Each structure stands twice: as structure tokens, then as C-alpha cells.
Amino acid sequence: MKSKNLPKGLRVMQDPTLNKGTAFSEAERDALGLRGLVPPHVQTIDDQVQRFLITYQKRSTDLERYIDLSSLQDRNETLYYHVVTRFIEQMMPIIYTPTVGLACQQFGQIFRRSHGMYISERERGHVAKVLQNWPRKDIRVIVVTDGERILGLGDLGANGMGIPIGKLALYTACAGIHPTQCLPVLIDVGTNNQSLLDDPLYLGVRQRRSTGEAYDALVDEFITAAAEVFPKALIQFEDFANHNAFRYLQKYRDRVRTFNDDIQGTASVALAGIYSALRVTGKSLRDQRFLFFGAGEAGTGVGELMVMALMAEGLTEQEAIQRCWFIDSKGLVVKSRTDLKENKLHFAQDHAPLKETLAIIEAFKPTALIGASGQPGTFSRQVLEAVTRLNERPIIFALSNPTSKAECTAAQAYEWSGGKAVFASGSPFHPVEFNGKRYVPGQGNNAYIFPGIGLGVIAAGSRLVTDEMFLTAARTLANLVTETDLAQGRIYPPLSQIRNVSLAIAVAVARVAQQRGLAEEALPDDFLGTIRAMMYRPEYVSLV
Ligand code: NAI
Numbered sequence: 175m176k177s178k179n180l181p182k183g184l185r186v187m188q189d190p191t192l193n194k195g196t197a198f199s200e201a202e203r204d205a206l207g208l209r210g211l212v213p214p215h216v217q218t219i220d221d222q223v224q225r226f227l228i229t230y231q232k233r234s235t236d237l238e239r240y241i242d243l244s245s246l247q248d249r250n251e252t253l254y255y256h257v258v259t260r261f262i263e264q265m266m267p268i269i270y271t272p273t274v275g276l277a278c279q280q281f282g283q284i285f286r287r288s289h290g291m292y293i294s295e296r297e298r299g300h301v302a303k304v305l306q307n308w309p310r311k312d313i314r315v316i317v318v319t320d321g322e323r324i325l326g327l328g329d330l331g332a333n334g335m336g337i338p339i340g341k342l343a344l345y346t347a348c349a350g351i352h353p354t355q356c357l358p359v360l361i362d363v364g365t366n367n368q369s370l371l372d373d374p375l376y377l378g379v380r381q382r383r384s385t386g387e388a389y390d391a392l393v394d395e396f397i398t399a400a401a402e403v404f405p406k407a408l409i410q411f412e413d414f415a416n417h418n419a420f421r422y423l424q425k426y427r428d429r430v431r432t433f434n435d436d437i438q439g440t441a442s443v444a445l446a447g448i449y450s451a452l453r454v455t456g457k458s459l460r461d462q463r464f465l466f467f468g469a470g471e472a473g474t475g476v477g478e479l480m481v482m483a484l485m486a487e488g489l490t491e492q493e494a495i496q497r498c499w500f501i502d503s504k505g506l507v508v509k510s511r512t513d514l515k516e517n518k519l520h521f522a523q524d525h526a527p528l529k530e531t532l533a534i535i536e537a538f539k540p541t542a543l544i545g546a547s548g549q550p551g552t553f554s555r556q557v558l559e560a561v562t563r564l565n566e567r568p569i570i571f572a573l574s575n576p577t578s579k580a581e582c583t584a585a586q587a588y589e590w591s592g593g594k595a596v597f598a599s600g601s602p603f604h605p606v607e608f609n610g611k612r613y614v615p616g617q618g619n620n621a622y623i624f625p626g627i628g629l630g631v632i633a634a635g636s637r638l639v640t641d642e643m644f645l646t647a648a649r650t651l652a653n654l655v656t657e658t659d660l661a662q663g664r665i666y667p668p669l670s671q672i673r674n675v676s677l678a679i680a681v682a683v684a685r686v687a688q689q690r691g692l693a694e695e696a697l698p699d700d701f702l703g704t705i706r707a708m709m710y711r712p713e714y715v716s717l718v
Contacts, residue, residue, distance in 0.1 A: 226257060266602075275575070326548035349626055408433075440475050465501070506529070547581065562590070629705065
């Protein structure tokens with residue numbers, strides 16, 4: 175923006191996308207009418223980072239740190255993204271899981287300033303007009319939730335807005351999607367969470383969730399309106415309850431540029447972890463038997479991509495399905511059950527019903543346990559000991575979020591497997607000392623995948639988002655894990671590498687889009703250079 179088009183004085187300071195606080199240069203102070211409105215000494219962004227950290231580091235709780243960061247985002251986006259990008263390993267657990275879970279639970283209490291858009295039934299019939307109220311027109315990524323299944327915390331209604339805000343912050347920090355091109359959306363159809371309905375500070379529509387036709391019609395109107403008002407936007411579904419998540423993915427995936435991160439993003443990051451884990455165990459994918467705990471969005475999402483990966487290794491679909499057994503709240507997912515929904519039916523095994531986990535382990539002899547049940551303690555000592563007896567190096571993924579919901583902790587995984595487990599979790603765990611050795615647990619964080627997918631889809635202008643893109647992303651991510659990472663027990667690259675990871679995934683995804691005839695943008699041959707140049711860097715640029 176040229177200075178003649180910029181707001182002046184206080185207005186420029188109040189716009190978080192333009193504000194530089196004490197870092198406005200002398201020339202900007204003159205041209206933008208800022209003289210006298212800021213202290214005389216001009217600071218650098220590094221000075222400002224130091225100042226921010228002084229208070230931040232004194233905070234005694236992560237929620238306070240979350241509030242500090244949100245307030246910074248409200249005031250000065252460049253500085254916010256500069257801090258988050260520079261200290262991504264420390265900041266990601268604050269702006270995303272696990273702290274974002276707590277922030278959502280207390281959303282009504284910590285709310286300061288509105289971010290994103292709320293679409294409720296009051297907007298029915300004119301959603302497109304409402305979306306036009308958004309001040310930015312070139313939106314490239316929308317993350318939308320209806321708040322019904324926030325992490326493993328259940329129905330948080332409008333409080334779920336913390337999730338799209340957090341995910342979009344990661345799109346910017348991890349893949350350089352410009353913050354002004356991101357739009358968080360909450361579809362508010364009420365909540366069945368009585369304690370929220372009774373809470374005087376609750377900010378959402380105070381009614382029980384509407385369901386059925388009324389709900390579908392609102393979602394449908396939103397998707398149609400979003401595609402019309404923001405035709406270049408990718409729409410990411412996030413934290414919908416599974417009865418809606420699968421339906422909507424099927425309904426929209428061939429019509430608009432959309433994906434469901436809980437189903438497809440989780441699948442990709444888990445598969446990448448498996449590829450890396452196999453380098454540690456020295457076994458091949460073809461020989462694995464995966465026992466899934468939880469046959470919901472995350473579990474069967476991983477299962478579907480695993481089937482695709484196994485088929486790419488030469489197995490038939492039937493053989494691949496036989497390598498993926500699922501346990502849900504009612505026991506083993508088998509054909510004789512009459513309560514199975516479509517996503518589970520695909521994995522129903524021809525086997526006698528079994529309920530007991532140990533009996534299932536005995537029957538199936540898994541090489542890997544994948545936890546996506548939201549049930550802490552599911553990987554008990556007995557379970558881990560049983561699977562360790564069967565495998566020299568068992569693969570143990572406790573993916574449930576937040577930390578309190580993980581199937582086991584990192585320390586339990588290493589201790590109960592006698593240090594043999596190749597372990598990853600959904601939420602971060604600190605490194606563990608066991609028998610004099612230091613283990614660095616992997617974090618199967620979707621943030622390794624979705625920002626890169628988004629960047630690739632946007633760069634290529636891909637009309638659709640396909641499963642092949644998630645398979646490619648998994649392979650690309652796994653290839654970035656070095657021998658040094660593996661030697662420390664890390665099956666994902668360090669988070670400090672995240673921007674390079676996202677770039678590599680984006681290049682691979684854009685290539686798939688191009689090969690499949692989905693790309694609407696013509697990319698020059700130098701994909702890497704072109705996409706890298708598109709990435710937003712959180713540094714001050716001169717406004718004059
Ligand atoms: P969901 O509600 O769709 O599925 C949960 C499944 O767990 C259901 O099939 C249910 O029957 C099953 N279950 C319940 N109790 C069980 C038990 N005792 N043993 C085995 N299965 C049991 O939920 P969704 O979306 O699949 O999420 C599950 C968990 O995975 C959540 O904690 C979520 O935060 C986590 N997740 C982690 C991700 C990551 O780490 N990258 C990404 C997405 C989800």
C-alpha cells in the first residue's frame with residue numbers, strides 16, 4: 175500500500191496489519207502523521223521482541239501466555255508472527271494444542287477482540303451478504319468449525335472459534351500464507367453443552383444445537399456463499415463431530431476446494447510417522463499390522479490413507495484392509511456388528527466379535543498401535559507389554575489431543591516397552607530419560623501437513639484437494655527426517671524446520687495438482703522458487 179492510500183495517525187496504529195508500534199521509522203512518522211503519538215526512540219523489531227518476552231516469560235500459566243500472544247496479534251500482526259515464527263517450538267503448544275483447548279473452554283472469559291466471522295441461523299438467506307462485511311476480499315484460506323467436537327473436549331459451541339483462529343495462525347507462521355488472506359469462521363447453530371448455556375459469559379447463540387435440514391441448509395448456504403464471495407479460497411473443515419464431518423467431506427470434496435483436517439490431515443501426518451518409524455524398525459510397510467483404537471474421524475481417516483499407501487506397495491484393497499483392525503467403544507469392528515456407520519463398515523473384519531484388548535492383540539498380533547480414541551489410559555501397561563512381547567520395536571502412536579486425552583504418556587510408552595517403543599503423540603511431550611538414555615518423542619502434529627497442503631493448493635490454484643495430495647505430503651514429510659533425527663527417536667523433523675517442510679510439501683502438492691489437470695494457475699518451471707517467493711515473511715516493510 176502506498177502512503178497516500180494509508181490511514182493516518184491513530185488509525186494506522188490501530189490497524190494490526192499496519193501497526194509497528196515503536197518501530198515506525200522517522201520517515202513514516204512524518205508521512206503518516208505519527209509525530210508525537212509514539213515515544214521518540216525508534217526501536218527495531220528485535221528490541222520489540224525482547225520487550226514482549228520480558229513479560230511473557232514471567233507468566234506463570236500457559237493460558238496467560240496465550241492471552242499475551244492474542245493481545246499482541248490484536249495490536250501488531252507483524253510482530254506477533256515474527257515472535258511465533260522465531261520461537262515456533264515454544265509457541266506452537268501455546269497458540270495451538272494443548273493450550274488452545276483451555277482457551278476455548280474459557281473463551282467467554284478471555285475474549286478481548288473479535289477475530290473472524292460468526293454465521294448463525296439469523297444469517298440464513300443472506301450469508302453471502304454477511305461474508306461481504308469482511309473487510310478483505312482476497313481470502314485464500316477459510317478454516318470453519320461448528321464447535322461440536324473441539325479437540326477431544328467435545329461440544330464447546332461458539333467457544334470453538336479459538337480453533338480456526340489458531341489453525342490460521344499456523345497457516346501463516348508455518349507456510350507463510352499472508353494473514354490478511356486468512357478467514358476464521360464459526361458456524362453457530364447452538365450448543366448442547368449445558369454448562370455453556372448456563373454461563374452468563376457465553377458468547378454464542380443460546381439454544382440447543384439445531385440439526386437435520388436446518389443445519390444442513392445453513393452449512394450449504396455458507397459453502398456456496400464462501401465459494402462465490404471468495405472464489406480463490408480453500409475451505410478447511412475443522413472439529414466437526416464425526417456424524418457431520420464424513421458427510422460433508424463426501425458432499426463437498428468434488429465440488430469445491432475443500433478438505434477435512436481431522437480426517438485427511440491427521441491421516442497424512444500419521445502415515446508420515448509410520449514411514450519414518452519403519453526406518454527405525456527396519457521393516458517394510460507391506461508387513462505391518464495396524465491396530466487402531468478409535469474408529470472415528472482421525473482413526474478411519476488414517477486407515478483410509480494407510481490402505482492407499484499399502485495398495486501403492488502392491489497389496490489388493492482387501493489385503494490392505496485386513497492389515498487395519500479397529501477397536502471402538504464397543505470392541506473390535508467386525509462384520510457381524512449391526513451398529514456400524516459407513517466409515518467403520520469399510521474396515522469391518524471377518525472375525526468373531528472380541529471386546530478385550532488383550533485378546534484382540536493376541537488374535538491380530540499388531541506391529542503398531544494407533545490411538546485416536548480420545549480415551550486416556552487405553553494404552554495400559556499390560557497392552558504395551560503385550561505388544562512389546564510381539565515386536566522388537568513396537569510402533570506406538572498416542573494421537574489423542576489434548577495432552578490429558580493421550581492414550582499413554584511418552585514416559586509410559588518408553589518405560590512399559592523397556593525403551594523399545596517408537597513413539598509419537600498428538601500433543602507434545604518433553605523428552606524422556608529412561609535407563610540412562612534420552613528419548614525425544616515425535617509429535618504427530620497436523621501442522622506439519624495442512625499449511626503445506628494449503629500453500630500448494632493455493633499456489634497451483636487447484637480446483638480440488640485430493641487424497642493423492644495427502645499421500646504425497648506424507649512421503650515428502652517422511653523424506654525430510656534425517657538419520658540424526660531418527661537416532662534421537664524423532665520421527666518428524668524438528669518444528670524449527672517447519673517452513674521448509676511446508677515449502678517442500680507445497681511444491682509436491684502443486685505438482686500433483688498440475689499433473690492431474692486440477693491447477694488453475696500456471697506455475698513457471700521453478701516451482702520451489704516461485705512458491706518460496708509467495709511466502710509471507712513477518713518483517714516490517716517500509717510504508718512510505
Ligand atoms: P471421533 O469421535 O470421531 O472418534 C472417536 C472414536 O473413539 C469412536 O470411534 C469411538 O467409538 C472410539 N472410542 C471411544 N472409546 C474408546 C475406547 N475405550 N477404546 C477404543 N475406542 C474408543 O473423534 P476423532 O475426531 O476421531 O478424534 C479422536 C481423538 O483423536 C481426539 O482426542 C482428537 O483430539 C484426536 N486427534 C488427533 C489428531 C492429531 O494428533 N494429529 C488430529 C485429529 C484428532
